[in-house]
Amino acid sequence: MTYRCDFKCRFIVAFAGLLLLVSLFFPIWSYYITAPQYPEGLYLHIFANKLTGDLNNINTLNHYVGMKDIHPDSFPELKIMPLIIVSLSALAVLSVIVGRKILVYLWFIIFAILGIVGLADFYRWLYHYGHDLDPNAPLKLGMDYTPPIIGIRKMLNITVHAYPNIGGIAILLSALLGLIGIVLSLRGKK
């Protein structure tokens, strides 16, 4: 009977799966940008399906160094991310209902792979915005403007703060809980 997930494991994994749904309603990742003329700061919030915040103002500032306009239509990810999140959540719940450990492991592996791919894709976009500059930009400083994926980076007069928001924290917690559920079920095997 060792291939069955016990009660604790089921509870934790189900909770982890449902927790993922939080990221449909709250920003996953956020940027907070300050500059001498912007003591109040500018925000960019990345949701599963949209971008909000001071997008136009950020674009207006970015155009001096030739950065491309950040526009929601540029990102096919915003269309598929909600679907991925719902599917992952459903898979977690399904694996618990069926109760087979193998399904739980599968869920977690898919989750981990998607997480890594997602982060890599995120970084690819950041690198793209930081490097693929308009050659006719008014300011050509030979700089790399890649925003940080997390943490703080100061570029010229602008300081960029990147941090996971409620949605992102929910995903990270979900992953952590998934891991705990699996560890518990492995222990139960002994």
Next chain:
Amino acid sequence: MKRALFLISGIGVIGAGALFLGCPPKEKGAAGLKEAAEAVYVPPGQHDEFYGFFSGGFNGQLAVYGLPSGRLLKIIPVFSQFPRNGYGYSEETKAFLMTSHGFIPWGDAHHPELSQTDGVPDGRWVFINENNTARIARIDLRRFETVEILEIPNNGAPHSAPFITQNTEYVVVGTRFSIPFDIKTGKLMDVPISSYAENFKGTITFIKVNNDPNYKGEDRMSIAFQILVPGYDYDLAHCGKGPSHGWCFLTSYNTENAYTLLEVNASQKDKDYILAINWKRAEECVAQGKAHKFPAVYYHNYYDEKKHMAVSEVKKEVTVIIPEECPGMAYFLPTPKSPHGVDVDPTGEYIVAGGKLSADLPIHSFSKMLKAIENKEFAGEDFGIPIIKFESVNHCLIPKACLGPLHTEFDGKGYGYTSCFISSEIIKMDLKNCKVVDRIPVYYAIGHLMIPGGDSRKPWGKFVVALNKITKDRYLPTGPELNQSAQLIDITGEKMKMLLDFPTVGEPHYAQAIPADLVKDKSLQIYNLNENEHPYAVKSEAETKVVRNGKVVHVYMVAIRSHFTPDNIEGIKVGDTVYFHVTNVEQDWDIPHGFALMGAENANILIMPGETRTFRWVPKKPGVYPFYCTDFCSALHQEMQGYVRVSPADSKVELKWGTNKQL
């Protein structure tokens, strides 16, 4: 001789002693340096506690100061054109300055009055009067801009204005100069000036204010009714509060009916009048059909917030009440002597008059007045208006209070503070016990004075600001023409203490102040571009265009850091009238753009984020004309420029436009 020398040298020694001790001569009433500095200093990056709204008199503007620092925050143009931002020059704002006499580029702004709820300033609006061509304006404190101007018919100069009732139900407008109008036709009469007593009349106008918070339009003021009154000079006003809510009081001078050399001929009588009006009774008379509808032509100009432009409506009729047809509505209170200010204390009981040519300061009692009316203690009648006996209404006369008392504000602790023009001082008096308890000199010739909320039911009695007419040596000299001055005086203690002295922009006839917390969070940062319904607005560069319609050319232009679209235009011809409709499509705080064009007989325009403004130009000679952004908007502001090509009237140059392309 020896004795005189000794005396002189003695004075010299004292003078030298003062020099050695390094004490600057301290003015009478001045606080200590450290105390004064700590009371008014606002550290960099921090905000003042109060907004102060100071009228600019002959500049037609309203200046906004931070208090207690005295820092100038903004100048709001109201009755005068303002080349700085294009007010009264841009096509959208010209309508504000329209009157039944035509377009008037200048006005005389006197008394700012904050809107109130329950007798307390509420931070929604400021009203202000134009003393030359009778008008009342309303300024919106979300925008800090003029949004409405209403012309007042049958009024020669609305000096006794715009004083409000305790819930801003009405704005009261009296006339300082009576004029010969025919009330039945609303027309000024061509009569001999010497027929003053027979033909000249005054009116007291009650403007109804629409206080509905859900109402979206800016056409909130309308004339409810006018009361016809004898041809005196109605100088100032205040309405009652608390128990006296429902009444308004106006001072008058020139009950002598003088029409020449008024300084002598209007100063003969020992007493003139305060006119007390029961406006609730007036409402009844209107409701009972006792009022008349007479023709009158006057302008109502207001801002269409969605379309970003002022519009003018011409009104054709006014409701008039004749006092003798509405008994119980108006009474005269005899008051010495050419009284100027009339101020009602926070309890609503005491009515302080500034009998400017009398040394004795009269305080009337509202409760005594009601009793006198009930008991018919009248000394006669004038123009169908009963005159109440002086003794029956007077609470007390403070003998020899000061010279030239003008205005009184209150601290809410039972004291009144009165400005004294001739003796250049402020006196503090105990209202109930009728005595002067303190006095402080001011520099010089004070007119109005102001305590934040000092004419309301709940004064924030921290300081009083003296608004002075004569400046002389107070600041570094600037030639014969000097600014006026204001002094900020602490009134928290028993003795008044002078803290700060600062020049003002224009002549501050009156000022009001309100805690910043009641206003600052409502102040807009931008106008929402999505809500901009200006008929010539364009929301993106893709929509920009130039359209010719006969000899009129409309340029639908966009401004964004750091370029205009279009910035090259060809095909304009001599004889065309060109309208540049510039939309600032920024949605970022404090990023205005400007627009000016070489040789245009116009002022520049400033366009706030999300706003559309229109610049009119009639080119006269062929050539290529540069235009540019006048408000330093960004690092590439200097590059924010463009060219318009003007060709002879008969040329075949096609209309073409664009940005970043060869035409």
